[in-house]
Amino acid sequence: MKGQTKYLLDENQLPKAWYNIVSDITFPVPPLLHPVTKEPTILPPPLFCQALIEQDETKEQYVEIPEPLKEIYQLWRPTPLFRAHRLEQALGTPAHIYYKYEGASPPGSHKPNTAVAQAYYSKEAGVKRLSTETGAGQWGSALAFACQLFDMECKVYMVKISYQQKPYRRSMIHTWGGNVTPSPSEETQAGRGILAEDPECLGSLGMAISEAVEVAATNDDTKYSLGSVLNHVLLHQTVIGEEAIRQMEMADEYPDVVIGCVGGGSNFAGVAFPFLRERLTNGVKTRFVAVESAACPSMTKGVYAYDYGDTAHLAPIAKMDTLGHTFVPAGIHAGGLRYHGVAPLLSALHREGYIDPIAYPQIPVFEAAVMFARTEGIIPAPETSHAIRAAIDEALDAKEKGEKRVILFNFSGHGHFDMGAYDGYFAGKLVDFEYPAEKVQAALCNLPDVGTTA
Amino acid sequence: MKGQTKYLLDENQLPKAWYNIVSDITFPVPPLLHPVTKEPTILPPPLFCQALIEQDETKEQYVEIPEPLKEIYQLWRPTPLFRAHRLEQALGTPAHIYYKYEGASPPGSHKPNTAVAQAYYSKEAGVKRLSTETGAGQWGSALAFACQLFDMECKVYMVKISYQQKPYRRSMIHTWGGNVTPSPSEETQAGRGILAEDPECLGSLGMAISEAVEVAATNDDTKYSLGSVLNHVLLHQTVIGEEAIRQMEMADEYPDVVIGCVGGGSNFAGVAFPFLRERLTNGVKTRFVAVESAACPSMTKGVYAYDYGDTAHLAPIAKMDTLGHTFVPAGIHAGGLRYHGVAPLLSALHREGYIDPIAYPQIPVFEAAVMFARTEGIIPAPETSHAIRAAIDEALDAKEKGEKRVILFNFSGHGHFDMGAYDGYFAGKLVDFEYPAEKVQAALCNLPDVGTTA
Numbered sequence: 001m002k003g004q005t006k007y008l009l010d011e012n013q014l015p016k017a018w019y020n021i022v023s024d025i026t027f028p029v030p031p032l033l034h035p036v037t038k039e040p041t042i043l044p045p046p047l048f049c050q051a052l053i054e055q056d057e058t059k060e061q062y063v064e065i066p067e068p069l070k071e072i073y074q075l076w077r078p079t080p081l082f083r084a085h086r087l088e089q090a091l092g093t094p095a096h097i098y099y100k101y102e103g104a105s106p107p108g109s110h111k112p113n114t115a116v117a118q119a120y121y122s123k124e125a126g127v128k129r130l131s132t133e134t135g136a137g138q139w140g141s142a143l144a145f146a147c148q149l150f151d152m153e154c155k156v157y158m159v160k161i162s163y164q165q166k167p168y169r170r171s172m173i174h175t176w177g178g179n180v181t182p183s184p185s186e187e188t189q190a191g192r193g194i195l196a197e198d199p200e201c202l203g204s205l206g207m208a209i210s211e212a213v214e215v216a217a218t219n220d221d222t223k224y225s226l227g228s229v230l231n232h233v234l235l236h237q238t239v240i241g242e243e244a245i246r247q248m249e250m251a252d253e254y255p256d257v258v259i260g261c262v263g264g265g266s267n268f269a270g271v272a273f274p275f276l277r278e279r280l281t282n283g284v285k286t287r288f289v290a291v292e293s294a295a296c297p298s299m300t301k302g303v304y305a306y307d308y309g310d311t312a313h314l315a316p317i318a319k320m321d322t323l324g325h326t327f328v329p330a331g332i333h334a335g336g337l338r339y340h341g342v343a344p345l346l347s348a349l350h351r352e353g354y355i356d357p358i359a360y361p362q363i364p365v366f367e368a369a370v371m372f373a374r375t376e377g378i379i380p381a382p383e384t385s386h387a388i389r390a391a392i393d394e395a396l397d398a399k400e401k402g403e404k405r406v407i408l409f410n411f412s413g414h415g416h417f418d419m420g421a422y423d424g425y426f427a428g429k430l431v432d433f434e435y436p437a438e439k440v441q442a443a444l445c446n447l448p449d450v451g452t453t454a
Numbered sequence: 455m456k457g458q459t460k461y462l463l464d465e466n467q468l469p470k471a472w473y474n475i476v477s478d479i480t481f482p483v484p485p486l487l488h489p490v491t492k493e494p495t496i497l498p499p500p501l502f503c504q505a506l507i508e509q510d511e512t513k514e515q516y517v518e519i520p521e522p523l524k525e526i527y528q529l530w531r532p533t534p535l536f537r538a539h540r541l542e543q544a545l546g547t548p549a550h551i552y553y554k555y556e557g558a559s560p561p562g563s564h565k566p567n568t569a570v571a572q573a574y575y576s577k578e579a580g581v582k583r584l585s586t587e588t589g590a591g592q593w594g595s596a597l598a599f600a601c602q603l604f605d606m607e608c609k610v611y612m613v614k615i616s617y618q619q620k621p622y623r624r625s626m627i628h629t630w631g632g633n634v635t636p637s638p639s640e641e642t643q644a645g646r647g648i649l650a651e652d653p654e655c656l657g658s659l660g661m662a663i664s665e666a667v668e669v670a671a672t673n674d675d676t677k678y679s680l681g682s683v684l685n686h687v688l689l690h691q692t693v694i695g696e697e698a699i700r701q702m703e704m705a706d707e708y709p710d711v712v713i714g715c716v717g718g719g720s721n722f723a724g725v726a727f728p729f730l731r732e733r734l735t736n737g738v739k740t741r742f743v744a745v746e747s748a749a750c751p752s753m754t755k756g757v758y759a760y761d762y763g764d765t766a767h768l769a770p771i772a773k774m775d776t777l778g779h780t781f782v783p784a785g786i787h788a789g790g791l792r793y794h795g796v797a798p799l800l801s802a803l804h805r806e807g808y809i810d811p812i813a814y815p816q817i818p819v820f821e822a823a824v825m826f827a828r829t830e831g832i833i834p835a836p837e838t839s840h841a842i843r844a845a846i847d848e849a850l851d852a853k854e855k856g857e858k859r860v861i862l863f864n865f866s867g868h869g870h871f872d873m874g875a876y877d878g879y880f881a882g883k884l885v886d887f888e889y890p891a892e893k894v895q896a897a898l899c900n901l902p903d904v905g906t907t908a
Contacts, residue, residue: 003525010462071457075536075831082529086603104558106831108870148828149540171873174880175827373629374602377529377560416562416870419625426628 004085004376007247009078014070015242017062018235021273021345024061024280029348030319033306038450041316047216047224049125052118055232063235069120072149076105076112077239081247086375088395095398095405096253097391100244100271102412103378107172109413110267111142111227114236118225119146128221129153133183133208136162136335137169138381138413139227144178155222157183157191157211160203162335168417183208190214190312204328205339210312217314228264229309229318229343237270240410245274248408255286255408257394261386262290262299262357263336265343271410276354289394290346290357291386293337293365295433296329298322299350299357301440306450307341317448321347324443330433332362333421334382340443358390361432365389366425369415381413382421458539458830461701463532468524469696471516472689475727475799478515478734483802484773487760492904495770501670501678503579506572509686517689523574526603530559530566531693535701540829542849549852549859550707551845554698554725556866557832561626563867564721565596565681568690572679573600582675583607587637587662590616590789591623592835592867593681598632609676611637611645611665614657616789622871637662644668644766658782659793664766671768682718683763683772683797691724694864699728702862709740709862711848715840716744716753716811717790719797725864730808743848744800744811745840747791747819749887750783752776753804753811755894760904761795771902774801778897784887786816787875788836794897812844815886819843820879823869835867836875 022029031040043053055063065073084097102110122130130147133156134140140156147154156178163170163182173180183203184191190210194201201207209226216224226233248254258275260268268290278284292299299321307322309315322341323329329338342350349355362382369385371392372378380388391409398405415422424430476483485494497507509517519527538551556564576584584601587610588594594610601608610632617624617636627634637657638645644664648655655661663680670678680687702708712729714722722744732738746753753775761776763769776795777783783792796804803809816836823839825846826832834842845863852859869876878884 003522004529006465006528008462008464010464011460068457074460075458106833145831149831167877168870168873171877172833175824175833175873175876176831177828370629374631377599377603377630379560379626379629416622419622419629422629423621423625 005083007081007250009243009246011074013246014073014078015065015239017064019238019242019274019277020058020061020063020235021276022231023059024277027348027352029345032316032318033450035308035313035315035317038317038448043230043316047213049122049127049223051121051125052232055235056230066120069117072116073239078243079104081244083251084376087372090371090375091392091395091399093395093399094403095395095407097395098248098251098255098406098408099411100240100408102240102267102410103414107138107142107145108416109138109142109381110237110240110270111139112145113239113270114227114233114266115142115146116149117236119150119152122223123150123152127152127223129155130225131155131212131215131222132225132227133157133205133212135159135205135338136166137173138336140178140180141169141172141176142227143225144173144176147178148176154178155215156180157185157208159183159205159208166417183211185211187211188214204311206311206325209310210314213310213314228266228339229341231345233266234269234273234343234345237266238273240270241272241274244271244408253406256406257287257289259289259291259387259390259394259407259409261337261383261412262292262342262346263383264339265346267410267412269343269346279354288355289390290350290355291390292357292359293332293334293386294359294361294435295332296323296338297359297435298340298342300359301435303444304347304351305447307447309341317450318344319347320344321350323440324446326446327440327443330436332433333418334362334386336383337386360386360389363430363432366422366430368392379415380411381415382418384412387412459537461535461704463697463700465528467700468527468532469519469693471518473692473696473728473731474512474515474517474689475730476685477513478731481802481806483799486770486772487904489762489767489769489771492771492902497684497770501667503576503581503677505575505579506686509689510684520574523571526570527693532697533558535698537705538830541826544825544829545846545849545853547849547853548857549849549861551849552702552705552709552860552862553865554694554862556694556721556864557868561592561596561599562870563592563596563835564691564694564724565593566599567693567724568681568687568720569596569600570603571690573604573606576677577604577606581606581677583609584679585609585666585669585676586679586681587611587659587666589613589659589792590620591627592790594632594634595623595626595630596681597679598627598630601632602630608632609669610634611639611662613637613659613662620871637665639665641665642668658765660765660779663764664768667764667768682720682793683795685799687720688723688727688797688799691720692727694724695726695728698725698862707860708738710860711741711743713743713745713841713844713848713861713863715791715837715866716746716796716800717837718793719800721864721866723797723800733808742809743844744804744809745844746811746813747786747788747840748813748815748889749786750777750792751813751889752794752796754813755889757898758801758805759901761901763795771904772798774798775804777894778900780900781894781897784890786887787872788816788840790837791840814840814843817884817886820876820884822846833869834865835869836872838866841866
């Protein structure tokens with residue numbers, strides 16, 4: 001039996017810079033708009049420190065990674081690239097399947113790639129505390145981890161239903177010294193307003209964002225931190241793809257297709273953008289497959305329109321693939337894929353034809369997860385398993401067509417905190433939710449009126 | 455702020471052989487005895503395949519690691535060695551603290567180092583299935599992982615109280631295709647006997663071993679697998695220390711003290727034996743600190759005597775540091791440290807003065823765990839946290855004495871499946887169990903009568 005092959009970089013090969021795809025895009029990406037005036041705006045300074053605002057706007061091709069941050073990165077980076085020989089054998093495919101393994105970071109996912117960067121720049125700017133929201137807790141635990149390393153406080157609003165049902169990522173936040181509150185809460189005006197209308201409300205990501213933004217807006221020592229969607233977040237994640245490019249060179253292959261799951265879009269962008277650079281600037285014909293949940297199909301079934309990022313309309317308005325900010329997706333196990341919109345940069349690339357989105361219901365996703373665990377030995381998070389499903393289907397398609405095909409996907413995180421979902425799958429209790437056409441249609445009636453700007 | 459420093463080896467630097475400390479020991483290690491005849495014996499062939507029996511007996515200094523196994527090892531090995539700068543700073547110590555990080559393997563601990571080796575040799579011998587026992591599930595999940603990679607079946611008897619209270623390692627076993635049964639069960643004569651006396655019995659490791667051994671003894675296609683204690687298990691774990699020796703060379707330092715936690719003794723032996731070789735053969739004056747739980751103090755409070763390894767007296771008798779095989783320790787969170795005995799090889803080294811044991815209650819252990827998580831960023835398992843407590847105390851002692859001291863400990867596993875224990879600690883619910891003198895005294899009355907052999 002053939003083992004996997006591992007392609008490793010040493011610390012000296014850690015990328016020196018993040019890649020900014022904006023520099024190589026020839027079409028316009030619509031600007032953010034102010035939620036009240038509807039005028040073009042940068043990220044609001046009360047919420048973000050100057051360095052991150054500049055990174056969100058920069059047209060430079062590369063942004064240098066500061067030395068102290070490279071030291072922190074080395075706790076888990078460079079991450080390995082694996083060739084999945086045993087999975088290939090099990091599928092009987094001529095395709096070569098590679099995966100970039102982001103699961104070995106202390107919080108267990110790609111999220112700390114940007115969490116430590118945001119904490120670093122905020123600390124440099126004298127910020128004492130970062131506030132954020134989290135669903136299942138992957139992002140909240142990553143930010144608590146990052147704040148602890150830089151001796152800052154971390155305030156996390158965790159969607160109440162997850163706070164109650166998934167206690168262990170909450171425990172991680174606590175262990176790393178973070179302060180975590182179930183949302184909606186009595187701590188903010190936004191939370192109190194929601195609870196006044198519905199005291200039993202179990203929360204949503206949009207509500208938790210409103211609470212975290214409010215705390216940053218009303219406290220001088222606090223800035224807000226977002227784990228996906230924004231340009232600077234996608235920028236930080238490109239460290240994944242920059243490493244993967246060098247590792248594919250070591251393997252002496254180049255991907256025909258690059259795959260990642262998409263919630264807000266940061267892990268997909270992280271692996272894809274450096275390879276997209278080669279397509280944009282050198283005409284390399286790689287396909288890019290963005291995999292979303294059929295329960296939250298922003299790219300495959302949404303509209304490309306200006307929409308709010310949060311329920312209280314405190315954050316800037318962004319033009320993006322959206323299902324409407326009032327849409328609340330079904331309770332799938334891939335909590336990280338339950339955001340109503342997709343990063344503006346990714347949405348624009350999608351509309352220009354650079355990205356092929358695809359959506360899967362969760363049962364075939366868990367089939368793929370179990371197959372991966374039983375061949376490659378690593379148990380993936382439900383979010384990651386969406387990318388695995390697509391990689392397996394690409395490999396089966398290559399088999400049917402008798403093609404050698406080089407497939408690369410991003411293994412965004414492990415499933416250690418999702419074993420209850422696996423139990424549900426084995427017990428036959430998972431449900432494949434239908435595309436919620438009516439709910440989406442209703443939610444799309446709540447898009448902001450931005451006049452002629454759109 | 456200074457980050458950690460990481461010392462990495464590439465795949466070509468993966469050790470070519472395991473180190474067998476028996477070859478360098480000048481004092482006698484008492485042989486195993488047959489549980490019925492009380493005569494010296496090798497491991498019983500109905501339970502173990504020939505290659506593993508030979509490894510248990512060999513006097514060769516090195517045992518070569520087969521190529522296919524090295525390929526599998528590369529899924530997570532070589533593992534990194536870190537210098538814990540942030541922990542040192544927090545302690546204000548002149549000591550240098552290094553840790554070998556075994557938490558990045560797919561099951562999250564050092565256990566697969568021997569699990570994949572045992573699965574490999576068993577597969578080569580035509581075995582179809584491995585049976586084993588597990589407490590909290592760390593070993594059971596590692597063996598299920600290993601069997602799946604070699605396309606073998608895996609049968610795990612899991613202590614019933616853990617099966618009920620800690621469902622997620624059970625879910626991992628299931629995800630990797632293993633079959634897991636709560637013990638005592640109706641499936642074996644041993645289990646039925648226990649249930650006939652006490653239908654509500656919640657099980658113990660000794661009972662689960664009896665069930666797993668019986669299944670192997672009564673099925674031709676099945677062998678038994680043990681996750682610690684035996685010579686060949688300790689042998690496989692020396693891959694840890696062999697890597698660490700090269701990594702300490704990269705750091706241009708040599709440990710004054712090497713620390714590991716001890717349940718059965720395999721992770722401690724794994725890190726310590728290669729450094730012990732330098733003391734045995736070159737007179738290098740390193741100290742070796744074995745850290746156990748005060749609730750199960752086999753080395754610090756037990757006797758050195760021949761004892762049974764399981765409650766049904768099916769496995770060989772071994773001379774070891776023991777609290778008596780009928781002793782059932784309190785329900786500490788470090789489930790992996792709850793075995794009544796310690797590896798015969800480790801016990802003999804202890805009695806000859808090569809190993810300094812120390813025992814800690816669990817509350818100071820969790821204090822150390824949280825300090826480590828908040829400085830170094832990685833959340834340790836409760837077992838591992840015993841080693842961390844001892845490393846911190848060494849560093850504080852060095853500070854008091856104004857000594858530069860080089861400390862190396864083995865980070866045997868992460869705490870992702872132990873977050874409930876952290877919750878208990880933060881809620882002030884943990885209890886420091888007293889040394890159970892009377893229970894131990896009673897258990898020691900049940901030692902086997904081995905006549906003059908001892």
